[in-house]
Amino acid sequence: MKEVLPSPSPSVRKLFYGYAALVLLCLGVGIGTGEYWLIGAPVLIWVAAQAFLDFRPLFWLLLITIPLSTNILLPGGFGTDLPTEPLAIGLTGLLILHAAKHWPSYDTKAFGHPIAWLLYLHVGWILFATVFSDGFVISLKFSLAKLWYVGAYFLVPLLIIKTPKKVSVLVHCILWPLLFVAVQTLVRHGAYGFSFAMQHKTMFPFMNEHVSYAGCLATFAPWLIFLGWWLKSKGKKNWWLSMVILPIWLAAVYFSFTRAAFVALFMAGGAYFIIRWRLLKPALALAVIGGIAVSVYFVRNNKYLDYAPNFDTTITHEEFNSLITATYKLEDISTMERFYRWVAAGHMVPYRPYTGWGPGTFLENYKGYTVNAFRTYVSDNEGQSGIHSYYLMTLVEQGFPGLIIFLVYILGALIVGERMYHQQTDPAARNAIMAALLAMLVVDAFNIINDQMETDKVGAQYLLNLAILIGMGNYRPGPAEEELSQKST
Structure with a gap:
């Protein structure tokens, strides 16, 4: 062609x-x-x-x-x-x-791929929900941003990222500037003695806060392993550089003091074996059943009210160890402020269950549906932060159909990706598929208690990985490449 x-x-x-x-x-x-x-x-x-x-x-x-x-x-x-x-x-x-x-x-195999159609369906529902939005201008801005995100980070890569070599170029383009941000953050943070209270100052102006910083690093982490393998398979003597960078990378994630990033990376490590053993379908089914069971537990008989925080003891903690202890005692202000907004979201859903309140409108409407028993010292929300759960945000803003479509989209991409991984015979493309799947799983896990899907730090990477998944699933090496790949295995 x-x-x-x-x-x-x-x-x-x-x-x-x-x-x-x-x-x-x-x-x-x-x-x-x-x-x-x-x-x-x-x-x-x-x-x-x-x-x-x-x-x-x-x-x-x-x-x-x-x-x-x-x-x-x-x-x-x-x-x-x-x-x-x-x-x-x-x-x-x-x-x-x-x-x-x-x-x-x-290439219709790329632009008409089943994964691509799932994304198109998700975007289509966002546009449909925008028409019925409670705040049309806000939802229109959200929808337009979604369109140019999909255009730039998904459709354009489908045109360009067609070979493992192009994937390696993509990895290099993101790796080195992100490593610069991580190293300068570690150096500046070290000047403060790696203080938990001061870490947010060390990543400016590249990152607004530690969650997007940690999410960006954690999402890209699987590609460090891919890069090391790629360089070694090509006979490059500097392949060990990725193994040197990896500890620095993990240190940067640790000193971001972001609990969700730790959990997401741990889950990605387990997911590697789940994908290799073809167990992704039952694992995802258990995750969905578990999510439904937890939701029913809290909603039934207003059980969630039993977890209301003590306003006087739910405070900001200056030390990370204190934060971890406060989390399981339900005295961490960031965790309980999440509960405050999640409870409000739960009360909003019955009023607009089919088309939702409109993409991007949660922040404008949630305060009228809060429960004072969950109020914390930061509930005034001067920073205008969101709901801190992309799945719940989708339910509130796009209704039950929007949430179902989104789940089918992200879970379908993983299931199809696992099948492509086992069908692909080229080692480079196969490893790229695995790295993309693990990166996507990091984002999926991260979004349980965060809403980073519409950011250029995390959401853009998700769409790039989606495009890589399709490109490498469709990739078939020529005779010369086939011979070279056999020598590298």
């Missing part, structure tokens, strides 16, 4: 390198002076130029900026991530123009 995206010429490569230098200069000056608009200024020039050239370099640049992006608040109360969101919007626009001209050449 004719290649959809031809290789760029040497002159185009030189143009890209020059522009990359301009972006880095604006990034440094913007962060150094606090004039963050400078970070996004080159984006408009780049998007306009790439509309007439080749948008693959724009995609690689987007990946590089995922760990480095910063969130800013715009007039009107809306926030954006610079430079990733403008880049994602530009890439999606270019994809639309490209598809209009080259659609007959697109």
Whole structure:
């Protein structure tokens, strides 16, 4: 089949390198002076130029900026991530123009893959729920953001990431800037004696808070193992670098003091064997049954009221060990504030069970449905944080059909991915499928008590892994590649 995206010429490569230098200069000056608009200024020039050239370099640049992006608040109360969101919007626009001209050449096995259709169904319901939203403008912004996330982080990769070599390029694009963020955070955190109370200051401006930081690191962790294997299989002498980086990576996750990241990585380790032994279906069935059972337990006879916190003893803890102890005593303020919002969410569901309150509207509506018995010192929510459970958020904002569609989408992707893993005979593609599955499972576990699916740090990685899953599942090496892969096993 004719290649959809031809290789760029040497002159185009030189143009890209020059522009990359301009972006880095604006990034440094913007962060150094606090004039963050400078970070996004080159984006408009780049998007306009790439509309007439080749948008693959724009995609690689987007990946590089995922760990480095910063969130800013715009007039009107809306926030954006610079430079990733403008880049994602530009890439999606270019994809639309490209598809209009080259659609007959697109690979239907990728764009019409069952996993892709599950994602399309999920996005379609979000758009449908937006029409009936209690806050249409908020839901419209949510839906538009979802569309350009899917465009830039899923559809564009389906065009580009078709071989294990491209997967390795993707891994490198994210690894090195994310490692920079992790190392600079560890160094700055070390100056505070790795204080639990001060860790949030050490990741600015790259991460807003420790949850997105830990989620970004944990989601990418399986790819460190893949990179080590990839380099070793290619006879590279520096394959051991990934094994050196791994302890640094785990240290960064530990000193993020994010309990969900620890649990998610532990689950991913167990999931490796579950996938190898073809036990993913029963494991997921047990997880769903367990989730339903827990929900019924708390809802039946208002059992949740027995777990109301003591307002005076549920406080912020300055030491991580104290936080762990307070968690199982139900005296940790972050855990109990989650309960406060989850209880409110439970009361909201019966009022709009079919289409929900509208994507992105929980924050605007939940305070009228709270129970004072669960109130904590931070229930005023000055930081405007969300529900802290993506599954419950989906139920509230998109109704029962939205939650069911979302579960079918994420669980279906895992089940189909496990089948592709065992069907794939190429070692590189097979290992990439495993890394993608484990990364997705980290996000799925993380979202039980967090809502990071719509962020460029975690949600973008999820969609990238979804695209890799499809690309590597469809990948079949040529005769030369087949011979090389057999020598590497």
